Amino acid sequence: MKIVDHKLEGAWRGHSPNSGGKLSAPSLLVMHYTVSGGTGPEGVTDYFLSPRAKASAHLIVGRNGKINQVVPFDVRAWHAGTSVWRGKPNCNDYSIGIEVDNWGRLARAEDGSFRSAADKVVPADRVTKLRHKHDSVDAYWEIYPEKQLAALVDATRAILDTYPSIREIVGHDDIAPIRKSDPGPAFPMSRFTGLVEGRAGGPVTRTVIASSLNARGGPGVEYDVLGTFAKGTKLAVLYDEPGLWAQVRGKLSNGNEVTAWAADQFMA
Ligand SMILES: [Zn+2]
Structure with missing residues (x-):
């Protein structure tokens, strides 16, 4: 994958009105999960294209590995909300945000099925039991499919190559730990932080x-x-x-x- 003129080549592109202001020399990449089903009306892309949402991210990565871009990388997206990282508030001012389609935390219903916050059934073979770093008990989480992670690795590599100012990759739960759990314990964060450490020039x-x-x-x-x-x-x-x-x-x-x-x- 390649980024040309702040756009990821090959990605589906739309325009989210929920963006604005210049994003120059971003220092941070923030990973999120969408708590949504995927493409179409129940997906987060449609939501981000609507002014009602008052939210956006630069990229949305589907479970099938399809990538949508709704904000160019040189424009601020509205993904972080109230946030702070290393003492610096308003992470939207200095970060690129990626939403990864995933239901996040799941509840186990009486019939044994796993259900999302929207009461969508998630098949048991797509569920893992893990403890969130901010929690004291285990919970159920949707597994991120390999196809999706592979596409996200490619997109992350392209972003790191194009924006050498990015020094760190974090989760929304790192920059807004009280409010947020995404991308959660099922997300293999070290695969992504490893890309920063291993990129050209090395640590x-x-x-x-x-x-x-x-x-x-x-x-x-x-x-x-x-x-x-x-x-x-x-x-x-x-x-x-x-x-x-x-x-x-x-x-x-x-x-x-x-x-x-x-x-x-x-x-x-
Ligand atoms: Zn988030």
Whole structure:
């Protein structure tokens, strides 16, 4: 797949009026599930094309792998709602949003069938039992078909190639954790975050130049010190605000591997 003029080649294209404002140098890709059936009137594409919806995303990926684009990638889509990531609010201002057709969380009815929020029966062989990272109990979730995931991998690769400013892929449940559960535990997020780490250029590695560098729980001195990185330690950089704080992964002096924040100025 290729993106030309902010449009994914081969995708069905429509125009959602629920969009606007320039999206330049997006830094984030946000994954969602639709809680819907698919194409046609019960699908989310038709919904996004209606001004009533007051919502949209850049892409919608069907269970059959078909991709629809209703907002070009250089225009803000309305997918995130009230949201914050790494202290920055309004994720629509700096992210691309993809909706993946999936019913999400399912209920088990008295007759043993699995039902969506819209009371649609989902076949048992399409259901998995998993625990959402924000929950304390297991629940039932619709499985994402491989055909759909393969198409989403291709689209994600095209987006990462075209927009090198994208540094991270997250779920709606990461940027709006109290309100949202999508894309949920059935979504193989590591397949997608792995694409960011493995893309051209690979992950940036930096070396500790201070005699000892504090590894903190967040980007600021107000966050707890989790341990220290010794001088010469190689750290994989996940996110960096030059001159400020970087999120890194590496080994503490005590040998534990952590993901933590460290002051950018003490790394070469
Ligand atoms: Zn969402």
